[in-house]
Amino acid sequence: MTVLALALVPALLWRRGHPLMTALAGWSVAGLLSVFQLTAHAGDLGLYSMMAVLILLYSLVRWGSGREMVLGTAFVAVVVALGIYASSAGRADAFGGSVLLLLFVALAAVFRYRADLWHRQQREIRNRERVALARELHDTVAHHVSAIAVQAQAGGVVAGLQPEKAAEVLAAIESEASRTLAEMRSMVRVLREEEAVAYSPQRGVADLPALARAGVTPTVEVALYGSLSRLALPVDTALYRLAQESLTNAVRHARGATRVRIDVRREGDAVRLRVSDDGQTGPGPAPEPGFGLQGMAERAQLLGGSFCAGPGPEGGWVVEAVLPVEA
Template identity: 35%
Template sequence: MHTTGRGAALTRVFGDTLLGLLLTFALLFTAAALAASWGGYSWVFGLCAGTVVCTLALLRRRHRFGVALGGLGVAAATVVVARLAGLPDEPAPAMALALAVLVASAVRALPTRQAAVVAGGGLVVVVGSWLATVPSVPEVTVIPIASAATWLAAVAAGLGGRLLVARREAAVERVRRDERLAVARELHDVVAHHITGMVVQAQAAQIVARRSPAEPGPLADSLAGIEAAGSEALTSLRRVVGLLRDDDASSVAPGPEALGTLVSRFEVRGGPAVQLRLPDDGAAWPPEVTTTVYRVVQEALTNIKRHAPHARLVTVHVSRTPDAVVIEVSDDGPPSPGLHAGGGYGLIGMRERVEALGGTLRAGPRPGAGWSVLVTLPLAGAEPR
């Protein structure tokens, strides 16, 4: 970050140096041309006024609005004085270039109202230059034409830079929002699953302790399950934190074989029996698909344990078609009171994961009893949209 900031500062210094050299050359060239064509000291006034505006252009970052207005004010006064005193037309090329820098900088960086004021001030100088020339010369000379051209170029450059900044800020905001959603999903999917197991084990331990206070064996097993679930939760949380801290780390992508371990852990922790069916072709899936399949099944099992405690059988069916992976998780238990009454983000996070890969999710009650979650994930070109 420090290196990037130092590089940007050096770039600004280099750019201002080139601009200073260009403005100096323009000032000297204009003064020499006026001395050769007008003679005498006709070039002195234009050189002094141009030097002031050019200096303000180099100081434009100090206070963009005030400096821009100051430069425009000096230019307007120069146009009037030159007309009344019979001096060469203003603004000269060096001053016009400096004004263009001030206007472009203000339009790009200032708030909309202030940017409009500066752009309007530049237009006033252009119109004033044209009005000052018309009474003495029948046709429009090169000075007002050059002033108008540089003003238009400055406004166009400022608006273009403003648009680029707005797009960059919008892209950064989208990335930040996506990262926040990803972090929220990971924390919910990884940690909440294990914590739910710990709660169920603690409840089982309390029931066992009340029914058989003289038999420590079952109670010890339940407590051991709580310890194991807590350890897994801490390990998962460390992994998620590591992913957040390491910019080069990639998300965990457990393969289909990890679903067997997930189901076994679900049954051991007091869940109903699970029938797991997996595709037997052994074909590899993209990492983002395998991760999503695992998280969908994990979240569905967690919801069953929370909301359908009386279910006797759960079916987890993962199949593959030529262009998609289909996951269906269903149970046969009646939902507990308050199911999906509000406040949960599991189904929302699951849907976001699926839709990010271009897939679809349908969740709802089954005919008769139970609940079903059906997810379809495309395999062809499975990139986030």
């Protein structure tokens, strides 16, 4: 009997990939041993010789599907009942054996639940990362594409009035397109590579002056006030992204705007960002709905700050965000 029980050991190799098949095979052998014991009136064979079937029962509950668990546990219950009857076990032995089997089932269920919980947490983390990356892609691509569109519109006018400056416009469009592709490739590499990859650092408040521009319409002015050099990295990055997205919206949607101003001011333990333009307010074609304002509000709220956007008291459109220095 021990040799027959040892023949089940190879089934342990396939218990994860085929939990139902291996459990049925193992417990079928246990059932045959019970039938042999019943017909031959043999003595107690001993549970120690069939420990492999307990491992197969554990594997069935741990890795089997719902249907496999129902079919497998029903078959095991029949085999166990047959074994108890064949061995003429008393109530104490029958109760002890049943408790042992239930212990293996409960142990497998606990580990299955913990594994499912871990996978759900990983999926939630990946979902949060995808939302964050989607926001970053939107902020980056929308800003650069808007700049390309403005340069292209200006190029159409310049080409007719000052053909010699058309090359400068085309060079600016090429530069913006190259920067857009480079930043998109960096994010895609982060998504595709399992190991850490080197990509350009996140931009912050110190990079805001690069958004300023003169000689085009609308002009962009950037002003920084107070100590802004020791901000938490998430806050520093968020301020740049909020300013960048606000500038993009002003360039795309502000009617007749000639100037956009970006002000960042340190106020105690908080930093205030204000982006305003002098565009026209009132009735007019509504801009296409997008995720810009929603993304900016979510970004500010995640850092424990506040966000508001609307018409300014002196006309134009004003975006204000207040973020804590320490996120």
